[in-house]
Amino acid sequence: MNRFDYVKPSTVAEAIAAASAPGATYLAAGTNLLDLMKGNVVRPARLVDITQLTELTRIETSGNGDVRIGALVRNADLAHESGFARDFPAVAEALLSGASAQLRNAATAGGNLLQRTRCAYFYDAASACNKRTPGAGCDARGGDSHQHAVLGWSEACIATNPSDFCVPLAAFDAVVEIEGVSGRREVALEALHLLPGTTPERETVLAPGEMIVAIRLPAAARAFARHARYLKVRERNSYAFAVVSAAAGLVIENGTIKQARVALGGVAARPWRARDAEALLAGRPAEPDVLQQAAEAALREAKPSGDNAHKIPLARSLIVRALQAAAQGTPSRMPALPASPFSSIPGVLHDA
Amino acid sequence: MTPEPNLSRDPAHLRHGSNIGQSLTRVDGRAKVTGAARYAADNNPPGLLYAVLAVSSIARGRVVALDVDAAKAHPGVVEVMTSANRPALAADPDGKPNPFAFRFEALQNDRVRYANQPIAVVIAESLEAATEGAALLAPRYEAEAAHIGLDSDEAYVPPVVGMGYPAESYHGDVEAALAGSDRQITATYETPAHYHNAMEPHAIVAEWQDETLVIDTPTQGLVMMRGRLAELFGIPPESILIRSPYLGGGFGGKGFIAGPQILGILAAKMLGRPVKLVVRREQLYGPFGHRSPTRQTLQLGASATGQLSAIHHHARVATSRFEDFYEAAAHVTHTLYAAPALATTYDAVRMDTGTPLFVRAPGLAPGSIALESAVDEMAEACGLDPLAFRVKNYAEVEPATGKPFSSKALRECYTRGAERFGWWERPLKARTMRDKDGFLVGWGMGTATFHALMFAGQARAVIRRDGSGVVESGAHDMGQGAWTAFAQIAADSLALDLDQVTFKAGTSDLPDAGIAGGSAHTATVGTAIHNAGAAVIAKLAELATADQRSPLYGAGNAGVIARNGRLLRRDDDGRGESYADILARAGLDEIEGSGAGMPDPAANAQYAMSSHGAVFAEVKVDPDLGQVRVTRMIGAFAAGRIINPKLVNSQLIGGMIWGISLALHEEAITDRRSGRIMNANLGEYHVPVSADIPAIEAFTVPEHDPFVNPLGIKGVGEIGITGSAGAVANAVAHATGIRVRRFPVRIGDLLPARR
Amino acid sequence: MNWTVSLTVNGEPRTLALDDPRVTLLDLLRERLHLTGTKKGCDRGQCGACTVLVDGRRINSCLTLAVSLDGAEITTIEGLATGDQLHPVQEAFIAQDALQCGFCTPGQIMSAVGLINEGQAGSDPERVREGMSGNLCRCSAYVGIVEAVLDAQATLSDTTERAA
Known part of the structure; x- marks a missing residue:
């Protein structure tokens, strides 16, 4: 780990000022940043420790019913906040399917949004990576690419975004509140992360020094609470990143889907909102052929970026399963194995 | 010390008190649950410096530049050791003084022969400074093209494989038998490279105290390591003290000295201060050995009714470019199924990797998953239940040698395991079982086997004036329970209670306990302890029976038995006296005896010796998404006398979980272009987590073996993997109807499109 | 430059002068306070061997900077038993x-x-x-x-x- 300046400001304004210097970066829990620093993947000149900014640790409901999650709210605290878990069950399930209990106890909401890809060639400082070193090339191409992107990738970069949390957030129209030297602004979560194109080093729309201060879930997202799931296919049954994941939310009235929300994780450089699938589902019954058509629509543009063609049919099947599970209803209690396919039948404890 | 090769089977010498066979909790349990157990890296002697390795990021070539100045400019960095300035060694790391001295890299030159090879050591006042110093070296290389993969170079027939077995072995006419068989299958299975991944990274704390070298490092072979260090540093073995009271897992990875340990000692020598060098997790994937990838082709022939006529098991394995070690993957076929014609053949390629070495159940782990898969494929071809097929081809004698087994309660394992599992409810046809939620269910089984080995080991036993005992052997506890099991054997060998005996182990100044490996440690050291106890009791008996004042006078040595700290007349156990009284009268403070454990060549010539078992597994598979979960697993094992059933169960279940891992999880992924392992970490090199593991059950069936050693001990450390990996693979095939032959089974293998 | 960090470790208040902000909680415990019961298995949050309680919550001490924990209460394996009475x-x-x-x-x-x-x-x-x-x-x-x-x-x- 390189040497760095360490500052611990006591206000957001001070933090932004401190973080606007070249080479500065924010430190919250550090669960991803310290990992990257230990691997010499990033070598920041200054760490701006924002853990003392207690104003960012609250979960609040505003007058219009929106829920505002402070950037420093810990993943576990958010998932276990009973009102939140009731109103946004797929978000809670996604949070609880990520990493381990220890990491969820530390990791913050804002930090989760900014976690870096798990692409092994990004993590390996000796490999060529356009994300780490623009113009260096991409060793993931033609390398071990069985976990890489099938949507939205470019010749320059085939990495995926590893976040679970972001997938339902994208599905349910979450908004990210950002503060910087020039004031406060908002972007849709779906627009926070950038597709690689020719500039994979630019991963988000954040400008230098800008800080995520909160994430907002709109009141309208509560409409999906009775039919919302997050499912995640993994090579190990816990403590593993997704091969593919899917968030699904439905509003069902008299057997007909009034509204649908679908997003995929593990397939692209950002959480992948499947609007075509949503449009196809609206006004139709949650029947197998309908769900299948939605899944086809969601993956229409997909293409392998390497040895990962299997992810495309897998993503289709997972969308179908997540929609089925959502249609059957949100389980009354968080499944014992959150987001596991083996917990995809609601209300059933799959005791092995 | 005089070794005592006489493995007496005289029942008079078997003093099985009440300790052997009991499910005692671990004697080191309290130390381990309170954090008091001191592992190598837990030592912080005064004046300690920290050393951190810099390792190569190329797999072949040479280091042409290191920015030593940048590293040295970092505050706290004391020294940078490179091939240009490291102190001399008395022996060449590339020398080969004996077949088990494996070549290693200790900065002897600027060559790089695999990725993650040490290329420099940065020593600093703090761990943080040393770590960053290593990063600042920014090496530049002259790289050469790396050869990675089982087809990357020309294959050749290795001189020998494993522990010196022939690379080509034929028993009967395999070709003719195959040609004449009603049913034939040919199938090729692949297993990837596996790394030990003990939770404790290799570490060393080294300190030169005048001319004495004191080191803390985890090792599975204390005295062997001491001998190798003595050669390398040109000092007498007596000037070296190695402390290794606890290993945080060994699995074969801590059996041999490797470059990083030597570099830690050299750094301490260079700077005249104690040095701690802990290898970083990602750096473990290189210098310490791994299990070779394998590609195994099995040809089986059988009659229409399912009688095996021939097995040809061929394995392609890999070794490094600079050393020879060949995974004996095909050898399991020598011992398991009664085919009249057997052949095992090998070829190998050299790759630009570290040298593959012993990994838990060497040879047998990858060999077993291939053989058990193939046997299931043949059972299916014959329309037989997999267990019925195995019973039909039960080997009454070892197929490749024709020797009878010293004991073999495998039939009992099959019967009781199947009963416990409910095996006979299994439908023959694949993809026919579903649970109530629609998940595919499959049942599979496999036969477990591991040879019952013994190495050479010694022990010393002492009875003190107060009647208490001390037993010493430089044995190794890597989690298998040596502290406990040997204390149990020690107590019984002296006919004392456990709390009256002090058992000492884990340092190199104690009697040589050989190697903790090959599932042979309990048999070897247990026998040595048993014999040492017998020797000291015999000496005591001699004192007493020759002394007119003793109630035992005139009984003769063989006319005396030991019980509860007393010697008693065999013909009248009301007459006797305590150890303390005998010693007091003789005016002795203590009396000492020594014993050895080693294989009995005569018994080995006559008998085949192995542990056996039967493992049954149930898996559930998501029919659409391909995710697999093991939901039940039962293993029945026959492994001779069980010293401590509780700890043995832990060993067996641990092995079974390694079997799950081999079938479903672990795999080192190497980039063929660079030779770097792309998942050299515990996040992406998957070993099972708790959520992968159901409530597994293991049990042992009674097995009396009068030939393996006086106590009848076989090994349990590795057998659990064998059979289990195949059982899981077979269960997956039964659940899905998809036979995956490249391990681990991945989600992509089980998607509907693959049917 | 030194950073002053006040921690309560296994019930004992300690004020530490840290000369390096890179020191993780894990390395602070093991290498500076010599509380070596907490183990380093991977140093990257991937194994859990370094788990300790910070303010009663389990976390990976390898991914936490000590300097960031000013005021926290740390419980390690050494602090779990009450005298001879195991937890x-x-x-x-x-x-x-x-x-x-x-x-x-x-x-x-x-x-x-x-x-x-x-x-x-x-x-x-x-x-x-x-x-x-x-x-x-x-x-x-x-x-x-x-x-x-x-x-x-x-x-x-x-x-x-x-x-x-």
Whole structure:
């Protein structure tokens, strides 16, 4: 780990000022940043420790019913906040399917949004990576690419975004509140992360020094609470990143889907909102052929970026399963194995 | 010390008190649950410096530049050791003084022969400074093209494989038998490279105290390591003290000295201060050995009714470019199924990797998953239940040698395991079982086997004036329970209670306990302890029976038995006296005896010796998404006398979980272009987590073996993997109807499109 | 430059002058305070061997900068027993043989204490498995670990009920 300046400001304004210097970066829990620093993947000149900014640790409901999650709210605290878990069950399930209990106890909401890809060639400082070193090339191409992107990738970069949390957030129209030297602004979560194109080093729309201060879930997202799931296919049954994941939310009235929300994780450089699938589902019954058509629509543009063609049919099947599970209803209690396919039948404890 | 090769089977010498066979909790349990157990890296002697390795990021070539100045400019960095300035060694790391001295890299030159090879050591006042110093070296290389993969170079027939077995072995006419068989299958299975991944990274704390070298490092072979260090540093073995009271897992990875340990000692020598060098997790994937990838082709022939006529098991394995070690993957076929014609053949390629070495159940782990898969494929071809097929081809004698087994309660394992599992409810046809939620269910089984080995080991036993005992052997506890099991054997060998005996182990100044490996440690050291106890009791008996004042006078040595700290007349156990009284009268403070454990060549010539078992597994598979979960697993094992059933169960279940891992999880992924392992970490090199593991059950069936050693001990450390990996693979095939032959089974293998 | 960090470690308040902000909580405990019960298995948050409680919550001490924890209360494996009286989780680990080599054990035990504090798993073995999945055990003592956690949880809830 390189040497760095360490500052611990006591206000957001001070933090932004401190973080606007070249080479500065924010430190919250550090669960991803310290990992990257230990691997010499990033070598920041200054760490701006924002853990003392207690104003960012609250979960609040505003007058219009929106829920505002402070950037420093810990993943576990958010998932276990009973009102939140009731109103946004797929978000809670996604949070609880990520990493381990220890990491969820530390990791913050804002930090989760900014976690870096798990692409092994990004993590390996000796490999060529356009994300780490623009113009260096991409060793993931033609390398071990069985976990890489099938949507939205470019010749320059085939990495995926590893976040679970972001997938339902994208599905349910979450908004990210950002503060910087020039004031406060908002972007849709779906627009926070950038597709690689020719500039994979630019991963988000954040400008230098800008800080995520909160994430907002709109009141309208509560409409999906009775039919919302997050499912995640993994090579190990816990403590593993997704091969593919899917968030699904439905509003069902008299057997007909009034509204649908679908997003995929593990397939692209950002959480992948499947609007075509949503449009196809609206006004139709949650029947197998309908769900299948939605899944086809969601993956229409997909293409392998390497040895990962299997992810495309897998993503289709997972969308179908997540929609089925959502249609059957949100389980009354968080499944014992959150987001596991083996917990995809609601209300059933799959005791092995 | 005089070794005592006489493995007496005289029942008079078997003093099985009440300790052997009991499910005692671990004697080191309290130390381990309170954090008091001191592992190598837990030592912080005064004046300690920290050393951190810099390792190569190329797999072949040479280091042409290191920015030593940048590293040295970092505050706290004391020294940078490179091939240009490291102190001399008395022996060449590339020398080969004996077949088990494996070549290693200790900065002897600027060559790089695999990725993650040490290329420099940065020593600093703090761990943080040393770590960053290593990063600042920014090496530049002259790289050469790396050869990675089982087809990357020309294959050749290795001189020998494993522990010196022939690379080509034929028993009967395999070709003719195959040609004449009603049913034939040919199938090729692949297993990837596996790394030990003990939770404790290799570490060393080294300190030169005048001319004495004191080191803390985890090792599975204390005295062997001491001998190798003595050669390398040109000092007498007596000037070296190695402390290794606890290993945080060994699995074969801590059996041999490797470059990083030597570099830690050299750094301490260079700077005249104690040095701690802990290898970083990602750096473990290189210098310490791994299990070779394998590609195994099995040809089986059988009659229409399912009688095996021939097995040809061929394995392609890999070794490094600079050393020879060949995974004996095909050898399991020598011992398991009664085919009249057997052949095992090998070829190998050299790759630009570290040298593959012993990994838990060497040879047998990858060999077993291939053989058990193939046997299931043949059972299916014959329309037989997999267990019925195995019973039909039960080997009454070892197929490749024709020797009878010293004991073999495998039939009992099959019967009781199947009963416990409910095996006979299994439908023959694949993809026919579903649970109530629609998940595919499959049942599979496999036969477990591991040879019952013994190495050479010694022990010393002492009875003190107060009647208490001390037993010493430089044995190794890597989690298998040596502290406990040997204390149990020690107590019984002296006919004392456990709390009256002090058992000492884990340092190199104690009697040589050989190697903790090959599932042979309990048999070897247990026998040595048993014999040492017998020797000291015999000496005591001699004192007493020759002394007119003793109630035992005139009984003769063989006319005396030991019980509860007393010697008693065999013909009248009301007459006797305590150890303390005998010693007091003789005016002795203590009396000492020594014993050895080693294989009995005569018994080995006559008998085949192995542990056996039967493992049954149930898996559930998501029919659409391909995710697999093991939901039940039962293993029945026959492994001779069980010293401590509780700890043995832990060993067996641990092995079974390694079997799950081999079938479903672990795999080192190497980039063929660079030779770097792309998942050299515990996040992406998957070993099972708790959520992968159901409530597994293991049990042992009674097995009396009068030939393996006086106590009848076989090994349990590795057998659990064998059979289990195949059982899981077979269960997956039964659940899905998809036979995956490249391990681990991945989600992509089980998607509907693959049917 | 020195950073002053005040911590309560196993009940004992300590004020430390840190000369380097890079020191993780894990390395502070092991290399500077010589509380070596907490183990380093991977140093990257991927194994759980370094699990300790910070303000009562289990976290990976390898991914936490000590300097960032000013004012925190740390409990390590050394602080779990009361004198000679082992914590029920420690007792249960011995009784169920929930350990072999013992290297991951301090992390497992601290994680189990954290899990029980969190109150999410109850007596459901599946929830215990999921909740303990952040702690790798290469010896693979998982079956015993789950039993031990369930036993300890039962012991602790009995004690709580009796106290109530």
